[in-house]
Amino acid sequence: MPQTALKGTPVVGGIAYGPALWPGERPVYRPADGGAVPEAERDAEAERFAAAAATVAGRLRDRASHSNGVAAEVLSATAGLAEDRGWVGAVKKLIGKGEQAPGATIAATEEFAALFTKLGGLMAERVTDLNDVRDRVVAELLGVPEPGVPVPDTPSILVADDLAPADTAGLDPALVTALVTRLGGPTSHTAIIARQLGIPCVVAVTDLAGVAAGTAVLVDGTTGVVEIEPDQTRARSRVEESRRAALAAAAWTGPGRTADGHPVSVLANVADGTSARAATAHPVEGVGLFRTELAFLDRADEPSVDEQAALYREVIDAFDGRKVVIRTLDAGSDKPLKFVSQEHEPNPAMGVRGNRIASVHPEIRAHQLDAIGRAAETAGVTPWVMAPMIADAREAEEFAAEVRGRGLVAGVMIEIPAAAVLAPAILSKVDFVSIGTNDLTQYTMAADRMSAELAALTDPWQPAVLHLVATVARAGQDLGKPVGVCGEAAADPLLACVLVGMGITSLSSAPVAAAAVGARLAETTSDQCREAAQAALAAADPEAARTAVAAIVL
Template identity: 90%
Template structure:
């Protein structure tokens, strides 16, 4: 590594060179010692509520103009701005005389401490909550909302961390790479960077040393950030990377290795809009249809007819092709407004995903009815899978519900117990899909948003790959498909490893499909298996990457 370089965790491959761009300053507020007179406190509380509603409205407008993961995370962030607990805490402070901006800050501090203590997925929301706080304070002070400035020239966005609202609306022609001091390989920043198709490196210590405007070179494959490198050499590396990306972009499918072994290349989508956009990429169908978007922004449960119409949009976008629908993955950090849930001390391991059906069975029943209705007269039968399955009993019960409606039944493998019990689970269902984001977090007992633990939450972890290998081996023995729909499926080198382990389909952000398909097309089945063996034998993610690169590059 060059002496004037920083090292982080690589997330999205590619090379970018340009000036560092830091986000704009957050609004500063210094409260004075005077309390709000009692006669003005109701008006001050209304002023706060109006500001929070205005921020939520703008975030929802941006969600409506976005697709896929960007729309999902913007909607979830808008929900934070109107969270009853946070708004209520601020109003209580105002009722005691606090100024609205001071109340917003104090209430945020209170909830941020709580979220951090809870850990897991709730800790991930702290960055989002701070972002909402700053936007509400800016609204109250009458100053511009904080966020990412629009650069005059293509630049590399560097930050301690980035909220979804910062990253979701980025123009990849102007923001050509992302580098953060915090965050992990499966953070919102990483996922959206992959959706945008720009290099991304996270968990870069000492990033504060990089001043605004400093020329840097970002290598999203190795995780190295070079400071003020040789300009000519840097531009040469960028050109070489661009040529490789352009060559990969010409790949049009179908998915297969150099010796003709078939691997389905599929898309992750969230709604009809993102599904239709995915058809512009060389994908063969949908490997993960996240259905949460229809629920998260609702005060009441959407009707069967409403859901069926939404699901049919995705089915129609891929008429006659494979569509895998994941049932509602809510709870934890994605609470449903129309479901009352008790406070959970550790929500990341609480009532989420399929577990909601044990408390509110009608929600899953209605959703399966809606999927069945959406599938009527369709030219291909949808595949339906449940998230957060831990054992064979749950899998069997879910499969019976799905099959009774004439649909193809599967489950997600994202809990280590499910990976260990793959033979029992696969005997009950028609297919499985491995969600590597949560599987990595739970396997390594590491919060995926922790910069200090970013190496643990790297999907290249040999322990995680060994679990994937167990599931894939079982699938081959039983003759049942085993897919991967986590972010690991979007990494071209890791995709080859997964295929070498026996994975039969790869589903990711559509923008990643061409690079993954092109890499597989250049790689034989034997090379994939050799790469898989090397990754399994490695001691850590960096060693695994190095060993696989030596074989495939």
């Protein structure tokens, strides 16, 4: 690694070169002369805050309506933060004591950020989003421009401490050609949206603050190296080489198979009809993960069976009889439902979320399965349906009975280490499983996926995680049942070879990653994939695993 370089955790492969671009400064609030708000004016001040929060929420929802997939989902969730009753109530309480609206917004956010950080896990992940909402509301109150990422004049590398969904979701990949952050982890919102945009991304880069705006940087999203002021000729040569490789990969049209003809389904992750229709422009064979949360988030009441059925039909119709795997509601924790009252949980990331909501509110899951069954019947197809956060064979059997009772194909997610260990027993109860590597990695390594300090631990190349994946794949082979991967690990072309070598039968990720994954598999034999899997499992750490696998398949 060159001496003038920083090292981080690689997330999205590729090479990019350009000037460093930092986001705009957050608004600065200085309490006006006179101090406290007079008591007679406090109600008006509270109304001023409420109007500003509503304006920010409206802008975020508008952006969500013009986005799709993960971008739409996270923007909608962030808009919900701007109207969160607890946060809004805390701000108004401070205003009621005489605090000016901007100061009350900042103080209340500090309280909630401290609470979220203490809770850890997925709740800690919301701190960046909450701080972003704070800055936008304060800017609205002060009458200054909304903070965010400036539009560069030339292709640039966006560098930041961290990036909020509202910033990353609206980026133009022709102008922002790579993302580099000091914080965050491999499965953070920034990382996921970078993959959706198809641009290189490196997170958890220490000493990034020393890189001044305008400094020329070369980003290697495969190795995680960020070179500062590299040789310009060499840098442009590497970018051109990466561009040629990307163009070659983009020419791949499927179907998924290795160089010697072993079939591997290359599928898409989608969140709604819009993202499903967009996915059909990529060489995917169907949907490996249909996240259904978007229909439930930011709703004051549960969507009706008819409403849900119409939404599911949009995705089913987009793929016209091809495979569609629908995940039942994965809410709770950082994605609370407004129409469900849940008690405060000291550790919500390991609390009542996903399929566990059915233990308290079985009608929600029953209505969703009714809606999926209705959509399937009217479309004349048979979707695959899987439940998130399954821990044991009893839960898998109970869910499978509900699904099969509606004439659907039953499966479950493997994202809890206990489920991976018990894969043979669980697979004996269902028709298929899909491994969610994002949560599986976080839970296996006992590491918050948003922690920059722990980013190396939340790398899906961690040998412990790969051993669990291999255990599940082996159980699938023994029982003759499909085992897919639908986490972001499936979007890594190098790691895809390892997964196929273990016996994984399908790979589902952001549609933009499909061509690169398919092209890499098309140039790699089954024997090479198996050799790559053995090398990765024998490695002591993620970097050694990447190096060993690259020597085999590249």
